[in-house]
Amino acid sequence: MTADVPGLIELLRLWAESECTEAQMEELFASIREAGDPSLVEDALAQEWANQDAGEPMPWIGWDEMFARVLAVRPRRTISLRRKVLAFSWTRVAAVVVALAVLGGAGWLMIRPSSVRPAIVEAGGSGQDVLPGGNKAVLTLGNGQRIVLDSLAPGQIAVGSGITATKTDKGQLAYAASRGAAGGMVYNTLATPRGGQYQLVLPDGSKVWLNAASSITYPTAFAGAERKVTVSGEAYFEVARRPGQPFRVKTAGEEVEVLGTAFDLNAYSDEPRLETTLLEGAVRVVRDKQKVLLRPGEQAQAVQGMPIAIKKAVNTEQVLAWKNGLFNFDGADLKTVLRQLSRWYDVNIALEGEPVKRKFFGEMSRDLTLSQVLQGFGEMQLRFRIEGKKLILSK
Numbered sequence: 001m002t003a004d005v006p007g008l009i010e011l012l013r014l015w016a017e018s019e020c021t022e023a024q025m026e027e028l029f030a031s032i033r034e035a036g037d038p039s040l041v042e043d044a045l046a047q048e049w050a051n052q053d054a055g056e057p058m059p060w061i062g063w064d065e066m067f068a069r070v071l072a073v074r075p076r077r078t079i080s081l082r083r084k085v086l087a088f089s090w091t092r093v094a095a096v097v098v099a100l101a102v103l104g105g106a107g108w109l110m111i112r113p114s115s116v117r118p119a120i121v122e123a124g125g126s127g128q129d130v131l132p133g134g135n136k137a138v139l140t141l142g143n144g145q146r147i148v149l150d151s152l153a154p155g156q157i158a159v160g161s162g163i164t165a166t167k168t169d170k171g172q173l174a175y176a177a178s179r180g181a182a183g184g185m186v187y188n189t190l191a192t193p194r195g196g197q198y199q200l201v202l203p204d205g206s207k208v209w210l211n212a213a214s215s216i217t218y219p220t221a222f223a224g225a226e227r228k229v230t231v232s233g234e235a236y237f238e239v240a241r242r243p244g245q246p247f248r249v250k251t252a253g254e255e256v257e258v259l260g261t262a263f264d265l266n267a268y269s270d271e272p273r274l275e276t277t278l279l280e281g282a283v284r285v286v287r288d289k290q291k292v293l294l295r296p297g298e299q300a301q302a303v304q305g306m307p308i309a310i311k312k313a314v315n316t317e318q319v320l321a322w323k324n325g326l327f328n329f330d331g332a333d334l335k336t337v338l339r340q341l342s343r344w345y346d347v348n349i350a351l352e353g354e355p356v357k358r359k360f361f362g363e364m365s366r367d368l369t370l371s372q373v374l375q376g377f378g379e380m381q382l383r384f385r386i387e388g389k390k391l392i393l394s395k
Helices: 005-016 022-034 038-051 063-073 090-106 334-345 370-375
Strands: 120-122 138-140 146-148 155-160 163-167 172-175 187-191 196-201 207-210 215-219 227-238 247-250 255-258 262-267 274-280 283-287 290-294 299-302 309-311 326-328 348-352 363-365 383-387 390-394
Touching: 005 022, 207 215, 255 262, 274 283, 283 299, 290 299, 334 348, 334 370, 334 390, 370 383
Parallel strands: 120 383, 172 196, 227 247, 348 390
Antiparallel strands: 138 146, 138 187, 155 163, 163 172, 187 215, 196 207, 207 227, 215 227, 227 262, 247 255, 255 283, 262 274, 274 299, 283 290, 299 309, 326 363, 383 390
């Protein structure tokens, strides 16, 4: 153990108080890495702090501000815990920094401070890693023609009845605004595969983000008294205002009447419940004969055969993490995590033995490879094996 422990504590203090320069940040990371075993660093820091009679909880820390400093130095491989304001002891701060330095390549931080170590990822099959998803989608026109958008060059697409849409170079399909459709209503369907996502601008200017393994069916022009689309999987909407033409979203289990602007709809068939989360404005969720009005920050949770439940003060950052290019696993169980990985990396999940009961915490980028994500599951004592397009979890 050769680390300058008092020096590390001083750097930690500067970091917590948002006074750490980029040079000092690099010095902090280098000192921890050069020390070898991270547990030795943590133990030494704890002992040094105890010797200074400073074991009391430290002042309030703004974690977002602290990790903004980290992101400025390591822009792709680190993440923010996104805790608003917490009081942690200096030993906990030290442990988080150790985790960051050791697991920074995997881009993951665990909230619990002790015994930081990566999960075991065994080689299997071809030994190749699995790349993350990207902008992939298939557009199905009214006549049944299918257009693979990820292999199509940017430009205009004839979508029927004299209407065109434009594929942009940013993974977006945009329709021109129109209130009339020649020859009757023509419907298109935009569908993402597992490992895909896409953005859509509807004919009325409403914006839609599709998550992996999702689809939306919509008219190429909104005519008549209402605007109506059908969704499966997960989609985030920012709806254009047209007071005289209400917007409705239909799923397999319910209908959402849009009275405001921004909301997320999670209607995956393999999820335990259907969730509608309101960000801005107002929406009314209709299921069977029940109608529920949501306010910003609330979430409607629907389970087959049960009344709609309202969850207040929802963590909207977690709900929208996928749209913002992140995984947010705060409080998620193993099955929830595996479902998300299966969709984004287009892998099938196999469990050898009974699934372990674990809670996951933290946030990480969706642009990491699958093995990097798995290496980030420190402390979980999980063993993974990747064989082609199969992710196997064993004890």
